[in-house]
Amino acid sequence: MDKRKVKETLLGGLIRNNPTFVLVLGTCPTIAMTTSLSQAFAMGIATTFVLIFSNLFVSLLRSVIPDKVRIPCYIVIISTFVIIVQMVMRRFLPELYSTMQAFIALIVVNCIILARAESFASCNKPLYSMLDGVSMGLGFTAALCLIGIVREFFAGGAFAGMKIPGFPAMEGVGASAFGFITFGCLMALFNFVMQKIGERKERMKKQSLPLSEGVAELGKEAE
């Protein structure tokens, strides 16, 4: 296995191609299921599970699926795993499931999953596709948890269900508008940090450029 490709695939989904902040896919659960950390984490893990296995099966079946009806085929594969998630959650986490029911069913139409099936799994080997699923899923989970932490802190003055003493709960922050605004501001922050990192890299390149040219010239002189 090519080590570089593995590394690239694994790290791609976390930052450079983060499905939430960079690709802006699957925004509905990002806003709807992030009122608390536990909900955000559960949503992220459920999506990751579906993503890994749908990527694996799409990749395994990529030479069998006819091009014209590929979208319905992908959807059947994806919805199979979503139904598995629904059954498992209903059996083992009935309380959490009852609050997330609507959006667990909507994992079927989460654009991250269909986009990865279409753009990655349909033209890569099964192992890489699974790795891509892992990295995209973890990137999505991390972003969801981040938004969940911020929203839970402001709305309930709590972290992961535990109240932080001395911090009051704010009325109305649990409302839908706050989800949009948190997501927007965090995305702006992400852009800002990426921009700064990019600028710094550019500056370092510029600083090192004259030096390397000088070395090359020295080398010429020596010849």
Place this chain on the structure above:
Amino acid sequence: MGVSLISVMFAAVISQNIVLSQYQGICPFLGVSKKLSNAAGMGFAVIFVMAIASVFCWLVYNFVLLPLGLDYLYTMAFILVIASLVQMLEMILKRFSPTLYSALGVYLPLITTNCAILGTANSAIVFQSYNFVYSFCVSVATGVGFLFAICLLAGVRLKTDKADIPACFKGFPITLVTAAIMAMAFAGFSGILA
């Protein structure tokens, strides 16, 4: 039934707006709202598909899935109904109404992955178990709500695209903040219906 139907439809359009308070269909809401004409096209395509999908999904759920005891498969059944419906609509429009096709055609394939369609079908037919007329009317009203929200956002984006804002807020972040303010305005209507 008449009065409650009207109040449910009003809620679906304004106070319980599918995008701004149910958080469904946000991807096209953000992605296709750069131009007003595109937004309107997407909105009408959504109304169209949502109305027809509710009819077929209701029939499939109540006459096929429930009698056979397969109602746990509703997610898969509905999404297949919607995907094939979209494909069929595309073919029919292409053949019989080229003008409508050229107006809606680009948006039709995107609609399969619009969670508002599946979400509305799920909630109206499975969670709320509305009757046939009710689920059809609610679906149309929900679609109208989507059209309303996306057109308003497109109008605001014309301004924010030209405004002088910090570079890191350009594009999606400022659109999300705009949507947040719109959501607050829409939530203000919820007091009308007790």
